[in-house]
Amino acid sequence: MADIAAHIDIPCQRCKVRNRAICAALEDDQLVDLNAISEHITLERERTVFFESDPADYLFNIIDGHVRIHKSLADGRRQITGFLYSGDFLGLSVAGMYPYGAETITPTTFCRFSRKGLTKIIEKYPAFEHNLLQLASHELAAAQEHVLLLGRKTAVERLSSFILNVTAKQHGGLDNGTAILPMTRQDIADYLGLTIETVSRTFTRLKKGGAIRLPEPDLVEIASLDQLEDFALGESTI
Amino acid sequence: MADIAAHIDIPCQRCKVRNRAICAALEDDQLVDLNAISEHITLERERTVFFESDPADYLFNIIDGHVRIHKSLADGRRQITGFLYSGDFLGLSVAGMYPYGAETITPTTFCRFSRKGLTKIIEKYPAFEHNLLQLASHELAAAQEHVLLLGRKTAVERLSSFILNVTAKQHGGLDNGTAILPMTRQDIADYLGLTIETVSRTFTRLKKGGAIRLPEPDLVEIASLDQLEDFALGESTI
DNA sequence: ACGCCAACTTGACCTAGGTCAATGAGCGGA
């Protein structure tokens, strides 16, 4: 079985996110099974991947592009609960439904698995479920960090934390340099529990305070990492 | 093996939370293994179970009592991320550390498992890890609901949602009746991202608005479920 | 080259909820 697999061409082996995505749980020769239940799909910018409460028939890995997940209230108030990037996983369900909606921000290519197929993979390779649990624990910790941000941080602290997170994510853990903001100010506001005006004013304050540069609205450069970290932790005020 | 187990006395079989806690993932005869790595411990009220960032050497099931989990900022601002009750599970870790601190609210008895021992159980019974994933997905959805509450709901909406949740949890999904609030107003404030004064004033508003009765500070009765649900969803104002 | 449109920024003013301070209400200990 493994010998056969080693000699046939498994597209998954050449996948851009092979080692960062959930498929990293499997060995090269086990990818045949995963490959059999996956397909690539591409969506334009600002398209719905799935709605909140939809039956959760698929799980997704983002190969390329940017996605936001959100929950909304009946009157239209929206809370973005996360921004997802290349390599990220989405689609964990509760009671067979997605507990949040997902939309593309930029044109995005996904690797899509059927839930049924994945259930069989999990039965065959328990390591897969182990990785899913690791991933869910990680997301849970991130959500709790988000709760702390929304419940107890000021606007300056929220935006500073956000810039640090985005930068770290785009540089694989490195906390400095430049970050691209693929999302709009409205998206950032809905993620940080603020209004678009407050986000804009706070960018200006961070800029004038010397923590960041903003050569273009969707390009942040960290001018002083120390200062930005102090702002993020509430250890310094503008 | 199973026959032997069926005839020996396994304390787990008689446990109060046998069917509600994580041990529900195992059959009666499999409990021997779980029993071998678990021990009961009891803490007084207002005691630390573990600190944020402690090495995550144990996982816990609450048998009886009330627990809060929280994250804090350097200057002392605190955000409670959850209240846990009898049957609830805690201790999922990220990078070998607890991502939040845990404290008892009332005297609490736990069933404590060593992480190492549980790892072996998981290898033997994959159903256990499956249940942990279900549980983590559920907690993740709850955390995202909390994010929505903190990011986009008013004080009245937050407290109404909270009362409905507590009531539902204490009655196993039933949304009405009376609920005991084992936590202080400060705890509620730190959970809802408000101050103690705003929580108190908002209780008074809900009371005067006819949605709840408050015979004692730690006893809420839902006077009008419809009204409270409308408040929680932001579909009606006081 | 121009006009349109969407996204962003800025200013003036407002309000939900925070802060500060006083008062009440229950409860355990001597």
Added chain:
DNA sequence: TCCGCTCATTGACCTAGGTCAAGTTGGCGT
């Protein structure tokens, strides 16, 4: 039973961030 807690409530005032309303900027289609 009275004292000294801790916890909860209420009032008066304040402020961070929201709301409303202009501008500004840049990209894109013609």
